[in-house]
Amino acid sequence: MKHAETVTFGGGGLDRAEDLRRHPEILETLPVKTLPMWRGKPLMNAARDGLALMDGHAFANLGTPVLLGRVEEAAVFARDISRLEVTGVADTLGAFIDDSEQTHSDLPEGTAFCELRQMMTRLAAFDAELAATARGVLEWHRTHGFCANCGVETQVGKAGWMRACAGCGRAHFPRTDPVVIMLVTRGNSVLLGRSPGWPDGFFSCLAGFMEPGETMEAAVRREVWEETGVRVGPVNYLASQPWPFPGSLMFGAHGEAISETIEIDPEEIAEALWLSREELAEVFAGTHPRILPAREGAIAHFLLKNWLADTLT
Template sequence: MRHAEEVTFGGGGLDRAEDLRRHPEQLAELPVTTLLLWRGKPLMRDGALHVVEGPGFPDLGHPVLIGRRGEAALFARDVSALAVEGADDAVGAFRDPSRQHHPDLPEGCEFVELRQAMVALSPLEAEIAATAKGVLEWHRTHGYCTNCGAATQPGKAGWMRGCAGCGRMHFPRTDPVVIMLITRGNRVLLGRSPAWPEGFFSCLAGFMEPGETLEAAVRRETWEETGIRVGPVRYLASQPWPFPGSLMLGAQGEAVTDDIEIDPEEIAEAIWLEREELLDVFAGTHSWITPAREGAIAHFLLQNWLADRLD
């Protein structure tokens, strides 16, 4: 797909500076800048990421090298322990419009939910934010060795955790997820997860299993969720999705059956939509369906299908 890297979080060109992870003496010679994240929400100001000079709140979290930005080393730091202003019940919700601030930060700086802000960011800023959120979440949930259970400590500028108990090294991982644009003629298959609001539909998706190809996962997940059989499958594009740590593998599958029979444990609803009806959804004029979240690869795939730009 020629437009694949136009997807949000893709094509930013971040210099990840892997060489500096292995050479702390060189890293120590560079000026330091830091992106702060509170409960996974990056610090923003005037619609852009706000990076602070220096280490930020050095007593909180452990800095993770995100890469080089200009002549400086850019780190990310988890400051979730900060007592911020503006924390409420909306934090962590499906749609989180809340914004938090701290009096020690410059005026106008706020912690913003990345899914709310992602389409406003430049490709580089989006890649930086996704990387920071993903790797900090990995640290939060991998404090103990999966081999012996002992506590682990960060290393390699935050891109490894080492176990003092058995010596094993652990590295950040992402979970591969297939997300599929299932079509049959002029129609597309959409589904709604049980946790989603009424009327919110998107492409079907599911985690890949060990020993499974992308094509097999597309066919299996579509069948499990909707009872639809899929024939030819082709890869389209990918998107890092740090909510909390997935790599979305976008594919198109051609359905060979029509009748939907959902598994209610997997999905709440599934529907076929004609192309013309999906146009109404994207225009915001459909009577009851709302489109997939802007910035998500599902929105990207559906939009390109409507524009006949999948090649």
């Protein structure tokens, strides 16, 4: 496995069993396990270091099962059970940091629904990929219940991997939005930014959505220029990461800046700055007086940490 694939949510090796999506008669013969999801939160085991899969079609009266893949000859499904009345609902739901846990009497003892961004670094690669897949595809179903072409309500097909429209015959499939995230350097310094609404001191790599007809390299140069006024020359691909919050694929790239004056667009970004390698070392050591490291588990953290250690390639 390439070093780049060790990023969180990468390299899990999930057998997505596309063949079973097309052959429900075979799928029906396999033992079943279910990963319940509540408002995008996967069910975690009592130790909070792995997912808690339940035997059979658990909570069969709630949500639609979506096939995640084949695990040891069992078919593993995700099921959105957000209508379940749970205990532990807190004001932090949906916040930048949500450490609340939700439970229910029908769940295995000690298990709870936990925010994936809080748990992702505790999960083995396989469980992380399983959870990311579940969150991404269930969120797509939640927001795409009607045909974008004619407005008719769509029906689930292919074990949860498409929605069919009876009105115009269109077939709709889960979408992934490509996003570039940039490690922009100039000599011994790296360019970081902070979005409006982030906690004080939280900085990360610049990022932005790719546009139709645009290459990754062009998107990197455009986004950096739009947000900070910095021009980027050579661009190289580094690594990718599925980021199911709600449904992006992050393309990590290294961009070499050919200018250094920062002029931010306040509608795009709250602040941007150049940080030396030595200052970044202080950030990761937790000794910098102002700046906090990027969220652990996110590709920005991966890129910055490996740039600091000179292990990007």
